[in-house]
Amino acid sequence: MTDVHIAATGTALPGDPVDNTTLAKMLGASKEWIDLFVGTRTRYFGWDPATGEVHGSLADLCAEAAAQAVRASGLGLADIEFLVLATATPDTLLPTTATEVADRLGLDHLPVYQIQAGCSGAVQALDLGRSLIAGGRHAGLVIGGDVTYRFLSPRQDAAKIPTNELVNYVLFGDGAGAAVLTAEPEGERIAVRSVLNSWTGRGRQPGQLLDWYGTTDRDSDRPMLAEDYKAIEEHVPPIASEILWDLLGGLGWSLDDIGFLLPPQLSERMTARIVERLPDCAAREVSCVADTGNTGNALPFLQLDRLVPELADGDRALGLCVESSRWIRAGFALEKV
Amino acid sequence: MSAADLTGLDAFLRIVGDDLGLDVEHPAGADLALTEVPGWDSLNLLRLVVLLEESGHRVPVHRLLEAQSLRDIHTLVKEYG
Incomplete structure (x- = not known):
């Protein structure tokens, strides 16, 4: 297959970093255990770890990351010929978050795909983007993101949470990232x-x-x-x-x-x-x-x-x-x- | 629950069985190697740390990692009061 190229990337993480002291307090858990067994120092949530109030959506994060990638690429929005978004946690089943992001970016009249996947979705998006460019498109956006607001919340009862659910609380955070793909080497080449x-x-x-x-x-x-x-x-x-x-x-x-x-x-x-x-x-x-x-x-x-x-x-x-x-x-x- | 409640081995094994949901024989399970305790793992260690703290027993996790058996953990619970 013909090579495609990454011209630029963009990212979005919501709010301030949540450290292990705050996470431990949110769960009623042990900061020392999180430090020792997880090692992750900070994560970001689009919701308040004290109250659970949701501040932002997956579409917010994906649109922010995608806009950043387009700006960094040197291309204009008119150059974007497709959008692929991968997520396990769409804001709604319909309309897709992919179409919501396209709308926020000001894109119209182009193919928009949403891939339902876990962490490999970003690579699946890259794979699909590569095929679209091999099929004749010149440039497009691939985006990946996930949010936790439907699945995690402040609860302070860690001892009562089954272990296979509890582990998710100490692993996951919210975020989005994007890349502009091009047929010819452009931007970062x-x-x-x-x-x-x-x-x-x-x-x-x-x-x-x-x-x-x-x-x-x-x-x-x-x-x-x-x-x-x-x-x-x-x-x-x-x-x-x-x-x-x-x-x-x-x-x-x-x-x-x-x-x-x-x-x-x-x-x-x-x-x-x-x-x-x-x-x-x-x-x-x-x-x-x-x-x-x-x-x-x-x-x-x-x-x-x-x-x-x-x-x-x-x-x-x-x-x-x-x-x-x-x-x-x-x-x-x-x-x- | 007060801090004194877990100073007895029976009471300690009871929370391991009832609250963590682990199948531990009384009192023989206290001396099993932790690796042999059915269902024992790092996440259940976290749940146990939380239960201990809820009962007023704050034992540093790095000390709990030295324990080889539930009896060792219970000894630390008594040591840290």
């Missing part, structure tokens, strides 16, 4: 050399559940979210290594060719554990989770935004992403041209 996007969950139990209620089952007591953190701890590190080798092998690159590595971002501690188990290489790690928390579909864009100023001509980078909801392997290979 980062070529997307390869995209890996492969579902490998046949016959496997989900690692992450995110449910929703409708009018007929709104009183159900089934859990809205649950994470099989033991399965994730066991399976994500080896899968991350396999993704790395798949990307390298497909391109004929060696480990020594890689200047930067963007590993999966689960929590500061878990990401460190994944990186320890990756093959030794000199590549610099580009992570954000310790500062941003796990922002789901925003994560690869937040990492890209940190990578962009570091990349020099000829530098190569690999991004790795494991979606544990149903075990999707995802990743990408980049080269500044």
Whole structure:
């Protein structure tokens, strides 16, 4: 497939960072435990951790990140020929958050797609954007974001929360990120050399559940979210290594060719554990989770935004992403041209 | 619940069984290695820390990590009062 290029990135994180003291108070939990076992220092919520009052939506964050990416790209809105938005937590089922973001940006008369996915959605958006450009489009927006206001709230009863639900409170935060893709090298001139996007969950139990209620089952007591953190701890590190080798092998690159590595971002501690188990290489790690928390579909864009100023001509980078909801392997290979 | 309530091993094992929902035999389960306690993991450690604090027992998490068994944890509960 013809290379596409990342011309620019943008990000949006709501409000002030929420530190572990505040998170512990919100949950009635132990700051020391969060420090030791999660390691993530701060995250952002589009709602007040003291009162639960919601200040902003996913559309707010995605529109902010997308507008920033377009401005940074040097392109005009008239140049944007498609929009793809990936999320696990849309503001409404319909209209899609993707169309709401298009409207806020002032876009009209263009294809707008929404991908329902966990953390691999950003890579799925990149994959779809690449296909659209291969099909003749010249430039477009890919966006990823997630928000927690429907799933987390101040409750101060950590001891009563089932462990597979409690873990989500200490991992996740809100955020969005975006990138402008172009057919020709423009802006930052980062070529997307390869995209890996492969579902490998046949016959496997989900690692992450995110449910929703409708009018007929709104009183159900089934859990809205649950994470099989033991399965994730066991399976994500080896899968991350396999993704790395798949990307390298497909391109004929060696480990020594890689200047930067963007590993999966689960929590500061878990990401460190994944990186320890990756093959030794000199590549610099580009992570954000310790500062941003796990922002789901925003994560690869937040990492890209940190990578962009570091990349020099000829530098190569690999991004790795494991979606544990149903075990999707995802990743990408980049080269500044 | 007052701080004194958990100074007895039975009361301590009761909250592990009833409130954490772990299947621990009384009193033999107290001496099982934590790795052998069914369902014991880091998240249940967090829930236990919260339960202890709610009962007036503030034990530093880094000390709890030294514990090899529920009896060791209970000893720390008594030590920190």
